[in-house]
Amino acid sequence: MCGIFGIVKEKEENLGEILISAAERLTYRGYDSVGMATISGDKIDLRKDEGKVDTVAEKYNIAEMSGQRGITQLRWATFGVPSQINAQPHLDSNGLMVGAHNGNVVNNIELREQFIAEGLTVRSENDGESCVHAVERYVKRGYETIDAIRLAYGDLGGDYAFVIGQVNDDKLYAMKKGSGLVIGIGEGFTCLSSDLPSLLPLTRKIIRPQDGEIIILWADRVELRSVTDGKLIEREPETITETMDAVQKGGYPHFMLKEIHEQPQVARELHHLLDDSFELDSIVDKMRNARNLYLIACGTSYHACISGSVALAQIAGRAAIPVLAPQFISQFAPTVNHDDVGIFVSQSGETKDVLNALHAAEEKGITAFGIANVIGSTLTQATESCLPLGCGYEISVPATKTFTNQVYNFLYLAYKMAGRDLTELEQIPALMEKTLEMVAPQVEHLASTLDDVDDLYTLGYGSTFPIALEGALKLKEITYAHCEGMLSTEFKHGPLSAVTENYPIIFTSGKNDIPLIISGINEVTARGARAIVIGPDDKRLHDNSDDLIIIPDAEEQISALLAVLPLQLLSYHMSVARGYDPDFPRNLSKTLTVD
Ligand code: M6R
16 A cells, blocks of 8 residues: 655766656556655655556656656555645645655644644644654654654654655655565665565665564665664665566566466465465364364455365364454454464555454454465464465556455365365366366456446355455455446345346356346246356256356366356456556555554
8 A cells, every 4th residue: 555665876966767667567566646755865755646657757757867766656645635735745845844644644634733822833644744844843853863753753643655765865754664675786876665575676685673663775785773762773785686577577468468377386385385384283182172273364265265265164163253454443352362373464465444353352362373475474473373375476456466365265274174185186287277278268258248247246155155256356456447246146025126137247157056047047038037057067967047157167166266267257358348558446455554
């Protein structure tokens, strides 16, 4: 949610292209507005507006911007509508400092009132501007910049990371409190960013600051200081060896399509990672013996939790309660104790709703495990043990490969708990490859027949219920059509009234549930609906559906996992056919670090 990048060079030079490229790499974090600021000597050049990077860069000729220091920010609007005035970075009252943040300053409204009362010039409604004034107020009272930042840290509530620079200086300052921030050290420059991948094209030598640390960047060195007492903190840089392939489109028109096709490979890699995990046995043991076992997440990751709950029940006979993270706080946290286990699932490992639930659960003594994709993220550090997803970078906002690996992770845990032969799972990657091959042309054609559809349902039962929910989320997220996912048996209890002639309803069917799904199909086709079915090659499904997308024969749980692939592809093709960019759907952000 929002992205920041900053760079410090030895002397003034062109920074425009560097800032544009960094902003493009951070676009997945927010794309309501973008801004760039450069600082040299006593001058600040600030150019910003609502819109995406390419539009703003062209309109304001960002490529020509030069400076000794530069900052860029990508915004996902929370405080204040997307507009030029609310776009970041922001100036202080006299145009002597410029700064930007990612995250959320929760006491922004009270702070703005204080700043106005103190005579500071507040231009926008945005909380990033409050970060700048929070420093400015102490500089005005005579504090050194570093001390002003330490004091500002105490005033700014919420979780955020923040960068600021001032005229007649050669440094950038940053602070981290609950939001992602990584520092890069290059040849003749230093830089910082909200995430690691956006730094990798510039340098592989990085430092990961912790919450409560203030960072000072010169062109040739970096200092970390404690916000509490200002004392120097020693931390050696690490060298990143991962390749950059994952952050390129690799010949695909969109990251989403590339990531859909990466699923077999990352599933293969995850299996090895889990085989090699030292922690897995003890996690399984604690899950088995827990009084209550909760699976906690948001969005797509929550759907994986439902899938995990079905797998644990059907394969290992273990009950697990899947719950949306914010609802966990009110519905379950009051009853939790140290005999319970929570598995917190998140691609980013930074979702605020999930971290809030984790804190609420830990306060009650729960044993907390994680499943996360981003190594080093807050969730990986805040849980007792965290299992990997091993997906590499997932750039596209709609989650695809991280969903299938979350489900894979739960299958692995269920098999392990049941003492079942884990090599059975090793067939999944090949089955995924076969599924993609089998369904791709048919799904692309199907998408072209749904061009004018703005309302549809996806229905599943048992192991395919979470798949129907996930399919619906993908469809609504990137096609902007209204799509509701639900348990197939619930459809007759109300939504059936939506059905008119040719109304599209997508069913996902596991082989054990075919009779029940057929009864659902007949209830809607009898009323004129078009039944599109994803399921095994079964005569009963052939005879009862208008379109049947056949997936390979597999064990019930594995077959459910395969059924999500055609839904991902269908959403992708419908989105592209409508002229949308599936990688960056409107209003959304990949990492939601706000309440
Ligand atoms: O990073 P997380 O898995 O915690 O994110 C949770 C949701 O925001 C996320 O799964 C979202 O629903 C997907 N990007 C949708 O495709």
